[in-house]
Amino acid sequence: MLTDKGVCVQFMKENLSFDGDDSPISKLMLSIMAAFAEFERSLIHERQREGIALIKKKGGYKGRKKLCQMMTKLY
Numbered sequence: 001m002l003t004d005k006g007v008c009v010q011f012m013k014e015n016l017s018f019d020g021d022d023s024p025i026s027k028l029m030l031s032i033m034a035a036f037a038e039f040e041r042s043l044i045h046e047r048q049r050e051g052i053a054l055i056k057k058k059g060g061y062k063g064r065k066k067l068c069q070m071m072t073k074l075y
Contacts, residue, residue, distance in 0.1 A: 009030065010017040018030045055061040 006020055008019040052061055
């Protein structure tokens with residue numbers, strides 16, 4: 001965990017902070033919050049992949065523009 005490496009983790013919205021000197025309950029809370037954050041991120045990626053697949057099926061998704069083309073347009 002980050003707190004084992006001396007990192008202080010703060011959740012502004014929940015008004016919580018965790019550092020390396022936390023109690024077992026604090027470590028449990030941090031682990032649960034990390035698990036929920038990872039789960040939420042996985043759901044976001046899944047919905048994004050589903051959306052891209054749907055648009056590709058309709059023939060509308062081309063991906064992002066190449067960096068070279070973008071740089072050419074800037075200059």
